[in-house]
Amino acid sequence: xxxxxxxxxxxxxxxxxxxxxxxxxxxxxxxxxxxxxxxxxxxxxxxxxxxxxxxxxxxxxxxxxxxxxxxxxxxxxxxxxxxxxxxxxxxxxxxxxxxxxxxxxxxxxxxxxxxxxxxxxxxxxxxxxxxxxxxxxxxxxxxxxxxxxxxxxxxxxxxxxxxxxxxxxxxxxxxxxxxxxxxxxxxxxxxxxxxxxxxxxxxxxxxxxxxx
Numbered sequence: 001x002x003x004x005x006x007x008x009x010x011x012x013x014x015x016x017x018x019x020x021x022x023x024x025x026x027x028x029x030x031x032x033x034x035x036x037x038x039x040x041x042x043x044x045x046x047x048x049x050x051x052x053x054x055x056x057x058x059x060x061x062x063x064x065x066x067x068x069x070x071x072x073x074x075x076x077x078x079x080x081x082x083x084x085x086x087x088x089x090x091x092x093x094x095x096x097x098x099x100x101x102x103x104x105x106x107x108x109x110x111x112x113x114x115x116x117x118x119x120x121x122x123x124x125x126x127x128x129x130x131x132x133x134x135x136x137x138x139x140x141x142x143x144x145x146x147x148x149x150x151x152x153x154x155x156x157x158x159x160x161x162x163x164x165x166x167x168x169x170x171x172x173x174x175x176x177x178x179x180x181x182x183x184x185x186x187x188x189x190x191x192x193x194x195x196x197x198x199x200x201x202x203x204x205x206x207x208x209x210x211x212x
Contacts, residue, residue, distance in 0.1 A: 009037035018199035023211030036195025092123035107132035131165030
């Protein structure tokens with residue numbers, strides 16, 4: 001099976017178009033005010049309208065309330081909801097209410113952190129393994145932090161999954177070969193500055209993944 005890729009935190013038409021042209025299977029729009037990648041409802045709607053049917057639109061949320069999700073769904077025509085810092089019960093409730101595919105982020109620093117993945121069985125459709133950010137960090141991801149990929153060695157994944165955290169064009173082949181990730185997710189690794197995506201870096205990342 002070919003590896004697929006999500007480019008997350010897109011905010012301009014040029015970078016969105018670069019992700020689509022490069023063969024990304026998913027594009028991510030962030031709805032989290034503290035993030036430099038946060039989108040307004042209006043901007044999300046503009047970008048979502050440019051996405052062709054074969055590419056999935058992912059809304060990224062951190063412990064969201066129902067009002068934020070409803071607003072984002074109305075603006076972004078989202079196909080997938082990526083949830084950070086939510087319990088399995090909350091993920092299940094959002095999945096049932098929205099009838100959307102749900103990804104649950106599991107923050108990883110040690111092997112025992114992986115145990116949380118099983119608790120999302122029946123509550124989410126995919127687990128996103130991301131690096132656990134430092135204590136007190138304002139953001140749950142998108143900071144260029146990676147975890148030790150060997151922690152996934154021999155781990156029996158309870159759900160379909162994706163790999164995130166500190167990926168870029170220089171290490172993505174090693175990451176895929178070492179973990180067997182079927183889907184990879186990048187944000188800061190294709191930026192020239194926090195929140196500023198670089199079309200050239202997006203193209204290089206997707207070429208390294210082999211999406212084309």
